[in-house]
Amino acid sequence: MKIRLLDIAHARSGDKGDTANVGVIALQPRWYDVLEQFVTRSKVADHFRGMIEGDVERYELPNLNALNFLLHGALDGGGTLSLKTDAQGKVYSTALLRMVIDVPDTEAKRLGLPAAK
């Protein structure tokens, strides 16, 4: 079943130099495992291909039902050097929530995940 992250998670993003961070938080604690299993480092790197120049790192915070992604080279130099509208990476959060993941039907049904429209 196709699941859109916006329907199962919320997020906030910020900056550190030329790196944007995106924290993604499951809307329900039982959905955290889905994030951990399907929102992988490489899937996020693919999602942002063409938008960021560097690597992606992933950290897990099961205590907050959250994942934290670092997107390196995401801010056109970052801070005051950047020419981007989003020089501080404030809206990479919802850009990540556009991602669609593919969860096996049985698991999606068991967890009550909403199907992507």
Added chain:
Amino acid sequence: MRVAAGQGFWGDDLDAPRRQVEGGQIDYLMLDYLAEVTMSILQKQRERDPSLGYARDFVGAMESILPAVLDRGVKVVANAGGVNPRACAEAVRSVGAQRRGSKLRVGVVTGDDLLGRLDDLIGHGHPLANMETGEPLSSVRERVLSANAYIGSDPIVEALGGGANVVITGRSTDTALTMAPLRHEFGWSADSWDQLAAGIVAGHIIECGAQCSGGNCLYDWKSIPDLANVGYPLVEARADGTFVVTKHPGTGGRVSVPTISEQLVYEMGDPRSYITPDVIADFTTIRLAQDGEDRVLVSGIKGKPPTDKLKVSVAYRAGFKAVGTLVYAWPEALDKAQAADRILRERLDRLGLTFDRVLTEFVGANATHGALAGDRRDAPEIQLRFGVRSTDRAAVERFTREIAPLVLNGPPSVTGFAGGRPKVEEIVAYWPALIDKSVVKTKVEIIS
């Protein structure tokens, strides 16, 4: 022990400090005024006038909260001192002097400012290499505007211990402003790592003001009540290192597990290792629980000893930039904006202008989410946003004259040029570095 946050950055709601001291009982008000490049702006102000170089909003804030400080004993901790904490303290002292018999005792923390010591430090084997690129500071030395070490809570605790009821620092960490009152009140020892880590987490949660109490919150954002009257956050802390985040009754916004979770992940790096001068906090140990309406209990936090380095924030001149915009209307708004972009680039080429960076964004199509936003060919309007950057000011200046002509000699259905020519802006860039803790000596004075 109640510590309230009244300012999340320089430019935040001017009235928030007053609302925080009047909206309910608090013991401390902490005010965070400094962002990464604020120090360089303040340094420029000080160069023009030696009595300036601090966040002047703070003086107005002090006027508005003076009765609470003098009559109810609310103490204030602020990093409003910028590059001139003494001048800031002097300005605050004269606010206090307006009241007969005023018992204002202003603690001033200095020693973070390394600008005058830079050559000496570099000469003595402290390269202050850029944490992102590894480049030594010597390569931009003559363009440096300010250099400040991020200092921890020690000197603020010392000032509070010395009887200060207002403490003004320069570049202390944002989190130290919350941590210091907790250490002072609870007497946490310098190696109570778990309690200290809790102090850091409390500071991280409230240092951005209302961003943890409903502001900028994506979770169920439409249901968050009365942001016009948003309540800024406060922590009710206990000696054991647990604390509740809440806000004054009758205010707007919301304090819930989702609003706090969003703030916890804001600007986060490796969550296991949130490094500060006081302690390294492990954000994977934080437990959150709803504890009644607009109350979140935070517990379980673990910490470990800090490193022997301090982070240094250096600001240096890094060239010039300008951004110009035009708006193209339906039909084919995006095609028109893209055509204008091609024409503009060709004209800049013909003029022989070269830039270190040229960036075009099509606002309404790709400025925030790039190609992820999908096809926007049918958009009702698109803003062409064209930016250039160069170390050659004249090239950037010349660029600013190339936007307006497009209104008459480029693609049709164009508007939105009321703002005039783009302005050339000097770039003051941020250079993060590390330095040995042992070479940074802080000093505390108390002015009555």
